[in-house]
Amino acid sequence: MNLYSKYFNKYKIPFGIAVFCVASEAICDLLGPTLMSNIINTGIEQGSLSKVYYWGMLMLIVTAIGAVFAVTRNILASKVSQRMGADLRYDLFEKIVYFSELSTDKIESGSLITRMTNDTAQVILFVNGIMRIFLKAPITCIGSIVLATLLNFRLSLIIYGVVAIVSILIIISMKLSYPRFYELQKAMDKVNSVVQEYLIGVRLVKAFGTYDKESSKFENANTNLMEKGISSQSVITFVSPLITLTVGIGTIIVISAGSSLFSANLANPGDISAFVIYMAQILTSLIMITNIFNTFVRTKASTARIKEIVDCDGDFSHDGEMKELNGNIEFRDVTFAYPNGSGVPALNNLSFSIRSGQSLAIIGPTGSGKSTIAWLLLRFYDVNKGKILIDGYDVKELNVDSVRNSIAIVPQKPMLFSGSVAENIRWGKREASNVMVHEASEKAQAGFVNNMKDGYESMLGSAGVNLSGGQKQRISIARGILRDSSVIILDDATSALDSVTEAKVRENLGSKTSNQTVITITQRCGTAMFADRILVMDNGSKVGYGTHDELMQSCEVYRDIYKTQIESSKEV
Structure with a gap:
């Protein structure tokens, strides 16, 4: 995933430490069955209590060391994955800020929100998993196979067959899952878009009484999301039990074959017990690997969607x-x-x-x-x-x-932000003093602000929902006036004003001492x-x-x- 290479490079030291901790923890886990085999073979079978204490104490020490490594990699995984997620979200937002108009038209806002939240969350989950369990699973699986082979080569042949069957199931799962997860994310886009459109046009919906139509649109999008979710999970639903069944059958064969080998003096009880534990570890590792690949498939789908943002054309050159x-x-x-x-x-x-x-x-x-x-x-x-x-x-x-x-532009549909009136007007010039804000408001005929409860510190709801159309336009005009640019464009910006108020605004703009166009x-x-x-x-x-x-x-x-x-x- 070259898209994330710069983030991995930025956190390569803690990532490297986490990888070391994961590998060390896996080694500690792998030593457990071998140590237990020694307890049985050299201690219990020979009736030596000192050997039992010796190997038992060694097993406890190894387990404690493994726990320390586990805690360390969990802490590092949480911190690094969240910081990488924050960096990724910031970079995506910065990219969106500098979108060209063509790019803005290409990806709708509901989809952008999903990509910046749900898709980046999937990437964070994947990175966290890499540092916590994703690397541990293959190490444990391969290590279990190697150690089991060293214990008894004949019994290890059963493991090779089990791993081959499970590998085929994982490959099938990946091929079937990817397109389904991609469609799932698109379905989530649609749900977000429907909700966003309703929230933007909620007053119009109430005015026309089209509740049933909006509910129907959401129901269709929500049902589609549900169906895509079921479809994407169906592959995992079938494959995971098959993997468990395959390993379970393998374990039964190991026990049966081990009994025969024990009768022929070709295996001892400790080796067979260790073999069963290694089979359990292999089962756990294979299930983890299956989850890894499923998470990878979801992350791959999310990465493709994130990459669409990264590959979009930026705004015109600022150079x-x-x-x-x-x-x-x-x-x-x-x-x-x-x-x-x-x-x-x-x-x-x-x-x-x-x-x-x-x-x-x-x-x-x-x-x-x-x-x-x-x-x-x-x-x-x-x-x-x-x-x-x-x-x-x-x-x-x-x-x-x-x-x-x-150039200052005052659009036909004024866009106000949550915050105070002064903050919205000062949006045209951040460093403007209170006096400048008040003067711009007077020229825009926004004297109504003085009658508000907290004056210029009165808080506005999102998009100025607690103001009338004319009031919003006048605050928007004040913002344009405050910018004090060479050119000001009023794009039907006085459509909600009466003719008297509009004439006063026009007169104030025309009486400016600067040569403003x-x-x-x-x-x-x-x-x-x-x-x-x-x-x-x-x-x-x-x-x-x-x-x-x-x-x-x-x-x-x-x-x-x-x-x-x-x-x-x-x-x-």
Whole structure:
């Protein structure tokens, strides 16, 4: 498993100590039957009590030493496996943080959660097992076979036959188990996704009363998980008893053959007793080895899923040139279609420019490509054709951090986090003082915060569930204002605000002393008409660009929007 090599290298010293302890413990266990054989052969049979005490005391000492090794490797196994698990989870999270948009679309969030929790837990279990019992089982098994052979070669032939049959059963178990365990993990993904979707849309479910539909979706996913679980365990259910039966039959044959050899003076009682114990140890080891391989199969399936995350494309290079950007923006013949989409361009030969300090409104019907402009500007995706320039620099040649540090975006659906109001606003600039937070809130018309029980220290639930839509939007706008970047994009960010509040927010943004470029994506003509320039989009193409008055003269799409929204409202 090359994926985990760096973790094993990091903890190679405690891992090596654990391996030494496991090997030493196994040797101590293997000495037990031989010492017991000596007790019987040299002590009991010969009537020598001193020999019984001698070999018995030696057996106790060996057992105590083995116990010390067992405790040591258990402690090391727990610490190392948990630390490796923590490192793996951190690395996976860091990878997810820098996912490209294409990678984000590739693996759904429910599956990512399963992979970071259930799959990594399986890896932790496997590593812990390696250090505790996985290495002990083959050492004990091989050692028992070797020592049994040294005791009596004739009886050892029975063991060889038993091990050969069990090996075939283990190979069959592995081949049948792997695809079943992989499907089991996928079924678990589906259950997580269904639960996550319900929790995200719980209010909508309640509003539409679609409880039965959601329960049915969960029942189907849960039943599928149950069936996959039964299928994956069925192989083990059949194979394990067969292994026990095989070793049991082998033990009976050993006792029967040993009796015959004893009658022929070819074996003594101590050897036969030791042989039976070695057979018991071999049985225990083979069962452990079977469990090892089953755990390995599950870990292999989990590793394949973890590797899918590791192999996903990361975000664009952060190694480009860092620049202080002022917000002069130009789209030059930009064409773009979403990867793995329909193939129809979301933007088609789009060209426009806006100078730093100006305001631009982007308006058009739903699906006309308005938000796509924002995603490309933030370089969530790269254009298929053309160029996007900021201050004359192609965004592809700039460090992606310098591009995004110069742009603040306020999305249509505000994303708030559990924590205080101040923490959510300060998310736009961590080092911001309380005064700066309050000023940004005032400009965003978020004065309602002062009336909350604990003011700016009032705690918000996950996604701001204890706020109204308009309140969440205003906190989100305050966050964007606090960032104080060269460009601010309002992606339909005032849709939940009344016209008076929206006008005040727009006025505060326009009155900023800095030369901030303000881009407003909207479907409201009443919002767009106050911008310095208006870009009218339709089906991914620019159908108009200019001031409100210019577009009323030259752009039919804009006139239709104006007549539908403004003139019709006046008539009412």
